[in-house]
Amino acid sequence: MSVISEDSVRGGSLFKDLSADNDDWEPTEIESLCMNCYKNGTTRLLLTKIPFFKEIIVSSFSCPHCCWSNTEIQSAGRIQDQGICYTLKVKTKKDLNREVVKADSATTRIPEVDFEIPPFTQKGALSTIEGLLDRAVAGLEQEQPVRRATHPEVADKIDEFIQKLKKLKEVESEFTLVIEDPSGNSFVENPVAPQKDEALTVSRFKRTVEQDIQLGLRAEDDPGEGEGADEEPASGELDAMRNEVLVFNTNCSMCNAPASTNMKLVQIPHFKEVIIMATNCDSCGHRTNEVKSGGATEELGTKMTLHVTDPSDMTRDVLKSETCSVLIPELEFELGMAAVGGKFTTLEGLLKDIKDLIVSRNPFICGDSGTSDQMQKLQEFGEKIDKIIAGEMDVHIVLDDPAGNSYLQNVYAPEEDPEITTEKYTRTFEQNEDLGLNDMKTEGYGEEK
Numbered sequence: 001m002s003v004i005s006e007d008s009v010r011g012g013s014l015f016k017d018l019s020a021d022n023d024d025w026e027p028t029e030i031e032s033l034c035m036n037c038y039k040n041g042t043t044r045l046l047l048t049k050i051p052f053f054k055e056i057i058v059s060s061f062s063c064p065h066c067c068w069s070n071t072e073i074q075s076a077g078r079i080q081d082q083g084i085c086y087t088l089k090v091k092t093k094k095d096l097n098r099e100v101v102k103a104d105s106a107t108t109r110i111p112e113v114d115f116e117i118p119p120f121t122q123k124g125a126l127s128t129i130e131g132l133l134d135r136a137v138a139g140l141e142q143e144q145p146v147r148r149a150t151h152p153e154v155a156d157k158i159d160e161f162i163q164k165l166k167k168l169k170e171v172e173s174e175f176t177l178v179i180e181d182p183s184g185n186s187f188v189e190n191p192v193a194p195q196k197d198e199a200l201t202v203s204r205f206k207r208t209v210e211q212d213i214q215l216g217l218r219a220e221d222d223p224g225e226g227e228g229a230d231e232e233p234a235s236g237e238l239d240a241m242r243n244e245v246l247v248f249n250t251n252c253s254m255c256n257a258p259a260s261t262n263m264k265l266v267q268i269p270h271f272k273e274v275i276i277m278a279t280n281c282d283s284c285g286h287r288t289n290e291v292k293s294g295g296a297t298e299e300l301g302t303k304m305t306l307h308v309t310d311p312s313d314m315t316r317d318v319l320k321s322e323t324c325s326v327l328i329p330e331l332e333f334e335l336g337m338a339a340v341g342g343k344f345t346t347l348e349g350l351l352k353d354i355k356d357l358i359v360s361r362n363p364f365i366c367g368d369s370g371t372s373d374q375m376q377k378l379q380e381f382g383e384k385i386d387k388i389i390a391g392e393m394d395v396h397i398v399l400d401d402p403a404g405n406s407y408l409q410n411v412y413a414p415e416e417d418p419e420i421t422t423e424k425y426t427r428t429f430e431q432n433e434d435l436g437l438n439d440m441k442t443e444g445y446g447e448e449k
Contacts, residue, residue: 252284
């Protein structure tokens with residue numbers, strides 16, 4: 001049994017990478033009360049890190065007297081900047097095996113059967129879609145004996161609903177699973193990674209004031225975005241921001257240790273002004289940069305295609321906004337705009353980030369959950385990315401930004417770059433919805449120029 005000592009807290013992070021080779025990292029055991037028979041059982045706590053999901057606390061309870069057991073997870077990492085929503089079309093029984101990380105703040109819905117699990121009514125879970133259905137059935141069945149004795153009509157209706165949920169596991173017809181999490185810490189597996197998952201739609205959204213209060217990010221008496229919240233900085237304030245680097249305290253997204261973020265307004269030649277935020281962590285060495293557009297959403301979307309013909313193309317500057325998708329047609333690869341935030345880097349840096357995101361930090365590929373076929377497929381994808389960086393593959397890199405706020409350096413400027421093709425297009429109704437441009441939801445969108 002391990003203990004959490006003061007030295008371990010001061011000497012480094014309590015949250016270790018999950019590894020079969022780490023023999024020294026054992027669960028912490030705590031004697032605790034069994035809620036089934038009210039005798040003493042044992043709770044085991046493991047503080048670990050799952051890529052994308054950051055730090056988590058895995059707890060497992062078992063009772064030697066009545067053999068009752070229970071497992072749950074709790075996020076110990078930071079809440080993400082935006083909420084996230086996964087919409088999955090479950091078409092076959094194979095889809096039921098998709099792994100899911102569901103935070104306790106997530107809402108789970110199946111519209112076809114009018115089923116919903118509200119936020120904070122269940123503990124977080126690392127499970128599969130079938131496991132989520134089984135957990136819902138078990139929760140409904142738990143109080144059925146009492147209902148049959150006190151409210152038999154209600155019990156009969158719940159029995160009918162339980163049968164509907166059980167029938168979903170047969171997947172006789174397609175149904176939709178929606179997991180909406182304002183904390184941004186829930187995930188649904190993409191089994192065809194690195195290819196785009198046609199059955200899974202991922203979108204990000206801005207939290208409401210009520211959701212911030214539920215997550216503990218805002219006090220209940222905080223009025224939220226009131227009068228003056230949308231006022232733009234004065235001209236003098238903007239000039240000051242252009243001429244100096246602003247520094248503010250934050251926490252590292254990897255180890256959650258105190259860190260500092262530097263922010264500066266930067267004018268990109270032949271493009272526009274952007275806000276660059278860079279965070280360096282002295283504790284774990286993690287470094288990130290994030291880019292926000294300094295201007296409004298453009299009237300037209302922009303699609304830029306670069307034909308990579310030489311290793312020197314890797315030095316081109318790239319501004320990928322948070323609304324931009326990245327495609328590599330030759331690899332049948334598409335990185336949706338919800339996958340990563342905005343970045344200002346080189347093309348080589350962007351490709352390395354893609355490799356790291358898809359291969360190195362894929363939570364459902366590494367470890368015991370990954371199959372040999374999946375790991376081999378991801379390894380081959382990583383090798384192809386390395387070949388592109390080395391200039392050994394003839395490929396096209398496509399940056400598709402419906403907001404028009406992404407940039408790819410033209411090394412021939414002010415002349416046209418023969419290797420870059422740029423298209424302007426009118427956003428579709430769905431793209432305007434994703435960008436939050438609800439006032440632009442009018443007929444006629446969708447016709448490409």
